[in-house]
Amino acid sequence: MKKRYLKPTEDPLWLKLILGAVTIGFIAVLLLLPLVLMFKEALANGLNGFWASMTEPDALASVRLSLIAAAIAVPLNTVFGIAAAWAIAKYDFRGKTFLVTLIDLPFSVSPVVAGLIYVLVFGMQGWLGPTLADHDVRILFALPGIVLVTIFVTFPFVARELIPLMVDQGRDEEEAAATLGASGFQTFLRVTLPNIKWGLLYGILLCNARALGEFGAVSVVSGHIRGVTNTMPLHVQLLYDNYDYAGAFTVAALLAMLALLTLALKSLLEWRYADELAAAHRR
Amino acid sequence: MSAIGLKLLPLRSRHVLPGFRLSLGFTLFYLAGIVLVPLLALVIRPVELGFDGFWTAISTPRVLASLRLSFGMALAAAVIDSFFGVIIAWVLVRYRFPGKALLDAVIDLPFALPTAVAGIALSTLYAPNGWIGAALAEYGIRVAYTPWGVLVAMVFIALPFTVRTVQPVMAELGLEVEEAAATLGATRIQTIARVVIPMLGPAVLTGMAMAFARAAGEYGSIIFIAGNIPAVSEIAPLLIVTKLEQYDYAGASAIGVVMLIASFVMLLALNGLQSWAAKRR
Numbered sequence: 165m166k167k168r169y170l171k172p173t174e175d176p177l178w179l180k181l182i183l184g185a186v187t188i189g190f191i192a193v194l195l196l197l198p199l200v201l202m203f204k205e206a207l208a209n210g211l212n213g214f215w216a217s218m219t220e221p222d223a224l225a226s227v228r229l230s231l232i233a234a235a236i237a238v239p240l241n242t243v244f245g246i247a248a249a250w251a252i253a254k255y256d257f258r259g260k261t262f263l264v265t266l267i268d269l270p271f272s273v274s275p276v277v278a279g280l281i282y283v284l285v286f287g288m289q290g291w292l293g294p295t296l297a298d299h300d301v302r303i304l305f306a307l308p309g310i311v312l313v314t315i316f317v318t319f320p321f322v323a324r325e326l327i328p329l330m331v332d333q334g335r336d337e338e339e340a341a342a343t344l345g346a347s348g349f350q351t352f353l354r355v356t357l358p359n360i361k362w363g364l365l366y367g368i369l370l371c372n373a374r375a376l377g378e379f380g381a382v383s384v385v386s387g388h389i390r391g392v393t394n395t396m397p398l399h400v401q402l403l404y405d406n407y408d409y410a411g412a413f414t415v416a417a418l419l420a421m422l423a424l425l426t427l428a429l430k431s432l433l434e435w436r437y438a439d440e441l442a443a444a445h446r447r
Numbered sequence: 448m449s450a451i452g453l454k455l456l457p458l459r460s461r462h463v464l465p466g467f468r469l470s471l472g473f474t475l476f477y478l479a480g481i482v483l484v485p486l487l488a489l490v491i492r493p494v495e496l497g498f499d500g501f502w503t504a505i506s507t508p509r510v511l512a513s514l515r516l517s518f519g520m521a522l523a524a525a526v527i528d529s530f531f532g533v534i535i536a537w538v539l540v541r542y543r544f545p546g547k548a549l550l551d552a553v554i555d556l557p558f559a560l561p562t563a564v565a566g567i568a569l570s571t572l573y574a575p576n577g578w579i580g581a582a583l584a585e586y587g588i589r590v591a592y593t594p595w596g597v598l599v600a601m602v603f604i605a606l607p608f609t610v611r612t613v614q615p616v617m618a619e620l621g622l623e624v625e626e627a628a629a630t631l632g633a634t635r636i637q638t639i640a641r642v643v644i645p646m647l648g649p650a651v652l653t654g655m656a657m658a659f660a661r662a663a664g665e666y667g668s669i670i671f672i673a674g675n676i677p678a679v680s681e682i683a684p685l686l687i688v689t690k691l692e693q694y695d696y697a698g699a700s701a702i703g704v705v706m707l708i709a710s711f712v713m714l715l716a717l718n719g720l721q722s723w724a725a726k727r728r
Contacts, residue, residue, distance in 0.1 A: 172629030173622045179635070180542060187538040188550070190531050193579070194603055195556050198568035201578065205571065244477045251470040255462055263474075265718065270482055272710040274664025275562075276684035280691065280703045281485040284492065289696045291488060315481055339463045348465035370558075377561025380666035384688060397563040397667070404567050404671065416564040423559035430559075431552040 199420060206417035209410050217414035222391040226399035226415070232307065233382075233395065234375035237314040241371055242364070245322025250356075253330035254338060264327060270319040278316045279384025282309060305387030310395065313381040318371045325367035326360060329441070333359055362437040366430065373426040377419060489707060492700040504701035512678040513686045514705060516594060520682075521662035524601035525609075529655045532609025533647065539610075540617045554611070557604050562667025569600055570671040592674030597682060600668040605658035612654030613647060620646060649724035653717060660713040664706060 170176065175183070207214055217223060248267060252260055270278065284290045286303040296303060303309045337359070341351040357364075379397040386393045394402060396419055403412035434441060493501040504510070539551050557565065573580045573591040580591055590596050620643065628638040666684040673680040683702055690699035 170635075173625045175541070175639075176635055183534055183538050184542060184544065186531070187535045190535065191550060191553060194606065195553055197578065198565065198572055198603075199556070199560075201572050202564070202568045240477075244474065247470040247477075248474040250466065251474050254464050255467050255471070257471070263478075265714065266478060266482070269486075269714070272660050272664075272714050273486075274666065274684050274706050274710070276666045276687050277489070277664065277703045277706050277710075280687055280699060281489045283691060284488040284696070284700065285485050287696070289694075312481070316485070319481060335464060342463050342465070351464070352466075373559050377559075377564070379561055379563040380684065383666075384691060397561045400561075400563045400567060401671075409571075412567055416567055419561045419564045423556065423561070423564075426559045427552050427555055430555065431548070435548075 202413055202420055203417055205409060205413035208413070213410055214414050214417075217411040218418065220411070222394070223399060223411070223415055225391045226394045226396045227418075229307070229310070229393070230376050230395040230397075233310050233314045234372055236311045237318055237375045238368060238372050240315055241318055242322050242368055244319070245324075245326050245367060246364070248323045249326035249330045249360075250352075252327050253333070254335045267323050267327075268320050270316055275317055275378065275380030276384055278381040279313050282313055282316070282385055304385050305389070305393060307393070309385035310382055310393065313385050314375050314378055317378050317381050318374045321371035321374065322364065322367035325363050325370075325441070329360055329363040330356075359440075362433060362440040366433050366441055369426060369429055369433070373423065376422060486707070489700060489703050492697075493704055496697050496700070500697060501701050501704070504698045505705060509678050509681070510683075510686060510698070510702060513681050513683040514702070516597060516680070517663050517683040517706075518709070520594065520597045520601055521605075521659050521665075524598055524605055524662045525655045525659035527598075527602050528605050528609040528658045529651055532606065532654060532658075533613055533644075533651060535610050536614040536617050540614060555607050558607050562604065562665065563671070565603060566600065566668040566671035569603060569668060570596075573599060573672060591672050592676075592680065594673075594680045596672035596674065597669050597680060600672050601662035601665060604665050604668050605662045608657040608661060609651075609654035612657060613650045616647060616650040649720055653720045653724065656713055656717050656720065660710060660717075663709060 209216075248263075252264065283304060285292055286296065286309065287293045288297065293304075303312070337355050338351050341355045342348075346354070377397055378395075379401075382395050383398055383401070386395065386398055388394060388398060388402065390402060396415055400412050400415045400419070403409075403415065496504075535554070539547065539554075570591055571577050573583075573596060575581065575584050575589065575591065577591070580589075583590060588595075590599055624642055624646075625638050628642045629635075633641070664684060666682070666688075669682055670685055673682060673685075675681050675685055683706060687699045687702050687706075690696075690702070
């Protein structure tokens with residue numbers, strides 16, 4: 165019998181089998197089983213039940229509210245991400261590292277704390293609450309509050325993708341464009357943007373997914389008014405707490421499909437444009 | 448912040464590229480307005496309330512139990528995820544098998560899936576009549592509506608952090624050291640345990656710290672599965688929400704301050720870890 169020699173850097177077969185089984189088992193039980201269960205529960209009443217739960221007015225209102233919040237928060241954070249990355253990558257100034265740490269700060273703050281700080285600013289016992297009430301301006305328990313906390317929790321997504329990417333790319337190309345007489349805006353549009361477009365898209369994709377799915381922070385400031393200030397994740401909670409499991413899992417399945425679509429696009433970007441993504445470089 | 452802001456704007460504007468003042472000005476303005484000023488409202492709260500009131504709000508048995516549960520279970524979840532995270536990263540980096548790309552993409556599911564969605568799915572799965580819950584119930588194990596439910600949700604939510612921190616470092620490890628170890632007579636297991644694992648140290652610790660921070664602050668996926676029994680399976684973020692609903696702003700802020708301090712400490716620890724890892728390169 166011919167003995168098969170292993171490369172010195174290759175694991176023996178028994179080890180491969182054990183580690184492979186642990187990996188697949190762990191991922192299947194922890195990650196995939198909940199996903200399968202969700203779609204099964206959503207279709208418990210058949211496709212007609214799924215459709216009925218989806219087109220119920222309060223469910224549609226929650227979809228609309230989530231879309232509006234994301235439609236405001238994502239562009240603002242995109243503009244911020246571009247401005248921050250431009251300032252940090254293209255110029256030298258003191259305190260740069262500290263600034264980058266501050267930009268990442270919202271990631272390490274609990275979502276509930278994120279909601280709490282806005283209550284402390286805009287609530288009736290907060291800094292601005294009484295003044296706002298005098299002028300009949302509603303921030304908390306209304307759209308502005310929901311948008312603000314959504315901006316907070318999705319704050320770093322675009323910036324943290326663009327900063328390492330643009331620092332890596334340096335400023336030579338932009339400086340060349342400037343010496344050739346391009347205006348700042350032309351330089352950005354024709355030189356910088358083509359270089360960062362896939363990274364930008366990647367950041368926006370993750371930012372959008374989180375904006376649509378945020379639960380904890382929005383839950384603190386929303387007031388849970390059915391059909392008015394309930395976003396999709398909050399509507400899931402409301403239905404679930406009212407024992408309407410089919411309805412809850414229907415909206416949940418919709419959000420899960422969005423998550424899967426996000427993952428698919430993210431993987432596609434990582435695979436196709438790996439060279440142009442900072443996130444892919446980190447891998 | 449304004450003192451730093453002034454320092455950041457040098458008088459010598461000898462940059463070739465335009466837009467320094469505009470981009471940095473907007474960055475600082477937006478950062479201050481969205482993040483720093485609202486956070487300040489919480490940070491100075493103990494000063495506004497007086498430290499005695501702050502301490503009384505924190506030292507009730509219910510609050511202490513919730514903090515112990517959140518941080519204790521977060522630590523346990525971070526350790527569990529780091530263990531499995533290293534194995535998963537190893538399999539994804541070193542082995543070749545069909546469906547690997549799909550498995551790799553699925554790791555990020557807890558990132559992409561809204562936490563409330565994960566919460567109701569986990570809760571239904573581990574409930575005594577759920578797929579996993581029923582199987583465990585035969586052995587007398589209850590997960591949902593107990594502190595173990597908190598642990599399950601935290602392990603779910605924090606897994607990507609450990610895998611994604613270790614994976615790139617593992618991919619960049621040179622094979623030469625492993626070959627050298629093998630030439631010198633080490634068995635494969637010795638090589639992995641004494642050569643590979645030590646080189647991953649900083650990455651594993653970084654991943655663990657990120658997993659811990661995420662798990663300790665997690666709310667959405669936990670509240671459905673935990674049962675939320677005061678002093679037993681009630682996490683600190685939920686207690687903040689409960690106190691806010693009772694208009695107990697002082698109590699809510701006190702817990703919020705503790706959680707915020709913990710986040711700052713983790714952030715500092717992470718920065719320390721990263722500079723340590725950079726020095727080792």
